[in-house]
Amino acid sequence: MISPRPPEETGAFFNRPTVRDLIANVLMLLFFYVNYYLIIPRIYFRKKYLNYFIVVTISFVLIIVLPSLLTGEDFTANTRGPSPASQMMQGGMPRKPQSPFIMEVRHHIYLFCVVILFSILLQVNRRFHQSERDKTEAELANLKAQIHPHFLFNTLNSIYALSVTGSEKAPDSIVKLSEFMRYLLKDAKENQVLLSKELDYISNYLDLQSSRLRDSVRINYELSGSPGQSKVAPLLLFAFIENAFKHGVNPEEDSQIDIRISMSESAVELLVRNNKVVINNMENSLGIGVSNSQDRLTRLYPEKHKLAIESMPDYFLVSLSLELT
Known part of the structure; x- marks a missing residue:
């Protein structure tokens, strides 16, 4: 220029x-x-x-x-260059x-x-x-892989229990399991899914657990607001609910699980409360699903979530507030 x-x-x-x-x-x-x-x-x-x-x-x-x-x-x-004479006049040597x-x-x-x-x-x-992104994706994939076998194990046990008792709900449970598999193999591979799909997944899971456990557990499920087109990481909300059933239900005693999900245009709030019960002579505790979800929240929603887990003498309480995209 x-x-x-x-x-x-x-x-x-x-x-x-x-x-x-x-x-x-x-x-x-x-x-x-x-x-x-x-x-x-x-x-x-x-x-x-x-x-x-x-x-x-x-x-x-x-x-x-x-x-x-x-x-x-x-x-x-x-x-x-400058002439030797001019350089000598300036006191310099010829260059x-x-x-x-x-x-x-x-x-x-x-x-x-x-x-x-x-x-x-x-x-x-x-x-x-790029290496940090690859590391994060690999760790998230590992977390998902740990969730899937755990969930399938519990679901198959549920269907087995229905089949043994000759329940007419066993075929419907198999259909629900196929829907779960479709969700796991197709949608859960994505980084985010529609919140409406996650809620349908949770609803089917609750129906399956209600059919299996019958009167041994009372499930209070409240859903308010509309998911719209909001998206969320797959299995993120579900992990806290599954943990409540895994560690808060004993078929030999009455149990209660309270689940409340409220949604707005840009946020979702989850509240899960389950009783503390004794299973196999051991008091329940938070499982691997919750630990994985905590890691995923830290990586996927930094400074966009609030998670509080309270361990009271008689119950566990999980409260999650999450900003959505």
Whole structure:
């Protein structure tokens, strides 16, 4: 943008030095993108440092030589420096004139170093964030994998119990199980699902548990508000409800589970309360599903959720407030 010659001179913006610098800058910009997208990932990150040095050196020479060749400038000729007499009058020693090639090297070497360092820094930063995202996705996939077998185990036990007693609800439970499998294999693979699907999933699960447990547990389920098109991480709400049935129900004694879900345009609130019961001579506690859900909340909804878990003498209380997208 800045011409090396005074603007009043004819052809100030189309003289040879300006065109040469323009070509050099375009080549420098081209090298930046090639270095960023190809050379660094394929050579530098593979620890082929000697090869990387050779490629960078060749690129730098081309950036210096090509503009001079394309503009017809003789980069091997010496430039006219100050005369020896003028240098002696200024108290200096006569200096040997430098060639345009040496002057071009001095002119572009700083910019070239900045381009290399900046492109490496950007790639390292991009690679770091990509590795963090991959790590998060892998950990979330592991959390989901831990939830699925646990849920299927409980569901199959429920169907088995209905089949043993000859209940007419066994076929309907099998249909519900197929819907669960469809949800797990198709929708639960996504990072987010419609809140309405998660609620349907919870409703089917409650119907199945109600049929299996019959009068041994009283289920109070309240649903208020409309899910609309809001989305939520799959199995996130369900894990707290499943945990209440796993650790809050003893078929040999009366139990009660209270579930309340309220929704607004941008948030959902979940309240789950279950009695403390003794199962196999051991008092219940929070399970792996809740622990996994806590990890998922921390990773997927940082500073967008409030989770409170209270362990009272007679019951557990889980309260979750979640901002939705």
